[in-house]
Amino acid sequence: MTHVPHPTHVRPALRTLVLALALLALPGTAREQAQAARAATLPIPASGVIGVEDAYLAADFWIERAPAPDAVLMPRAAIDARNARLLREDASMHDLAALADTLARAQVVGWIDGLASPPTKPLWDEAGKPVPAATLQEILANRALEEIPDVQRSRFGLAVERAAMRAFPTRLRVFNRQGETDIDRFQESALFPGDAVAIAHASRDGQWLFVVSARYAAWVEAKAIAEGSRDAVLGHGQRTPFRVITGAKPRTVHTREEPRVSELQLDMGTRIPLAGVAPDQPVNGQHPYAAWILELPVRGADGRLGFAPALLQRNSDSAADVLPLTRANLIRQAFRFLGERYGWGHAYNGRDCSGFVSEVYRSMGVQLPRNTSDQAVSPVFARTRFEPGDSREKRMAAVDALDVGDLIYIPGHVMMFLGRIDGMPYVIHDTNGGTILGADGEPRSLRLNGVSVTPLLPLRFGAGHDYVDRITNIVRVAAPQ
Structure with missing residues (x-):
């Protein structure tokens, strides 16, 4: 010491x-x-x-x-009841299960405009150079607000990897002061594998989706979202049995057979159902007896939702239910x-x-x-x-x-x-x-x-x-x- x-x-x-x-x-x-x-x-x-x-x-x-x-300090039933109240009574939350079958243009525009206003003050990039006004205008135009239809059907998806939630559809990191490199003003939050979202809009270049999760609405790279039916998306997080990640950010086992779920990071609190596969047969080239067999969402070449088994070592920090x-x-x-x-x-x-x-x-x-x-x-x-x-x-x-x-x-x-x-x-x-x-x-x-x-x-x-x-x-x- x-x-x-x-x-x-x-x-x-x-x-x-x-x-x-x-x-x-x-x-x-x-x-x-x-x-x-x-x-x-x-x-x-x-x-x-x-x-x-x-x-x-x-x-x-x-x-x-x-x-x-x-x-x-609180029994599980009381926690579940309060979580339900949170969705009903807290205006910052979004109850995806209660989302209507169609979305009106005004609602989608409200989400996008409510997230972030167009920048009005000078911004700098990571190299300390001023961000040109033309660059910002291109980013704003990429939102394609004029393309939002008057009415659209509600679409749903699952995050297939940890993904940044951004104020605008761009990877460009911007800062309020020259030389600042930590507080990126376009960075908002993150999604984790298995997080459910409603897909409200796509960017003009097709590389970004505006999504609404239970706790946040923002732009996410399209490659991180797999689109599926309402039932498949919302049902995934309710399936049993499951594992809850209790470590900071463990990773699944490496697999060359299914790279989409190889060494995938799972952050604390993530809830992943177990896959219904035979426990005595290899999973992705490896016997699963020393691991938990998770069923993780994956994105097909067409952007559609699928599922694949992945192994999480039993010595990784996870539990069969949320912790007391x-x-x-x-x-x-x-x-x-x-x-x-x-x-x-x-x-x-x-x-x-x-x-x-x-x-x-x-x-x-x-x-x-x-x-x-x-x-x-x-x-x-x-x-x-x-x-x-x-x-x-x-x-x-x-x-x-x-x-x-x-x-x-x-x-x-x-x-x-x-x-x-x-x-x-x-x-x-x-x-x-x-x-x-x-x-x-x-x-x-x-x-x-x-x-x-x-x-x-x-x-x-x-x-x-x-x-x-x-x-x-x-x-x-x-x-x-």
Whole structure:
């Protein structure tokens, strides 16, 4: 274990940083001053990530400190009922099973226009070059909005691979600032193998489809979607028996016989039915006894939906059903992503803050809206709302009442509560930044850029506020509304 210096023995620059942390709370009650002092005593290891020792980077460390870690927080029936409510009552969700047999032009145009407005500010590409206006106009024209019919029949499909969901029908990555290469403003989300979609429109070049999934509507490359009947598409995810992926992103076994399902990535929470094939006969050239035989969707040369068996090693992390919703499982599943690079909109084969918490909860059968702005205010979850003028005391009382798995929202970000060490609240979150006060009293970025464990109180939102000041909502997912 790396030696962690005591705050009184750190080198001068770090000692100044520790002292600066004492300014975390504005002058006020003795309780607030005590909170600031508590933050100021956190050790700073060689990593520079304040208050985090090597031992804190293991799930078992937090599970041992959790109250009743294996107690079931919500039974499966209650989770299923709330998922159904989510589809009915949350405007950000789409109930594909309730979709009409035909789609009106106004509905399709509304989905496309509602996703993203035409860019009006300068954008740069990955090479740091300005994106020409003509290029943007070509991308916009590729949407072919004028070709959307007044009425069309509803079409359905399954994702056959992990696929980027884009604001516009293009692979071009664009950024708000020259030199920025992480936050691609055309990147929205991702689909996983077996995700069901409604196919609403095709791009002019035929390379892209505008699809509507349960949680998001966006452009996806056509090669990632196989079109099938409503029954085949919607029924695939309901079939039994099945496996639920509980690892971060295991892959199927390599097969040269069926390359469409060879080493296919399956992200956490993905539900795949088992194939009804003989267990004593080779599958794709290999005996299946040491693996699960999955039935995965594949895309034919004509774009139509088919299915093919694929092997998932039994020693890969999967389960015969969703995991029980317990504090231990919440911690264990969150830590499977620890250290994964932050990926805005699921870029970099990773995920962002809202995607991270969504996939953790999905492995326990809990569905969440896609974005933080929708998760934080969804009508079906128990939540505590804060107004900008709410007192520090009210905010800290809510922080003191946090339970494992609670989701803490600040503008544009969500964190999952882990537990406490000597009264200090800790969180795990997928962050592209992470800021504390530097030795000069100015914000200093930790450049975390990944799934990270951090104490909550030292995290800054600019020089004048910490994260607690900026909390908008706290959502207790593991409780019925």
